[in-house]
Amino acid sequence: MKATLEVINRMQADGIIGKYAIGGAVGATFYLEPAATLDVDVFVSLPKSDSGALLTLAPLYDYLTQRGYKTDGEYVVIEGWPVQFLPPSDALGEEALAQAVETEVEGVRTWVMTAEHLVAVALQTGRAKDFSRILQFVECGVLDAGKFDLILTRHGLLAKWEQFGNRFLKGNE
């Protein structure tokens, strides 16, 4: 993973991507016990082009394939890890990226989404494995309730959270 992050940092230094934040299961591992995953979700901002053309991931894929990294569907395999680059698709994604926490992996600087944003994104995505991860966060007690409430309110997720609570948290309080 260290080597993977070094490549991503180089992409950033070379201006191929802007700010980035690790999300998904690897991001959750920053806060929770490690849970098996086969890929890395990296949320990225893409530099704006001068021509005002639509932002695409093509320059990012070109950069990596020119350096010998192979694509596998929507992933690029970087130093052994399939990495999916995800430009934020809404205000929640933008905010999660902007407020990411800086950390280090074996001396390599990197950024991870806050616990509250990871849970909000998982709630929005809403697959079974996302719900399972949310429960892990709740059980671990790592969420800042005040911050989390504000995120849910800002991004219209209060009703979804209430549904989640009724379904999975009732009777466990």
Place this chain on the structure above:
Amino acid sequence: MSEWMRRILESKRKARQRLAALSFSEKLRILEKLRDRSLAIGVVREKPAKKYGQ
């Protein structure tokens, strides 16, 4: 819930807390081992099962 089961759950909870408290680097090393195991299991599963007599 029986006392026996309660003890098992408590022990699991403590193990999870201990793992969660590791540094990010240490946790990612564990993640890599978990991934390697998952891939190895996947390779075994993809092989067609041997039939008796073959």
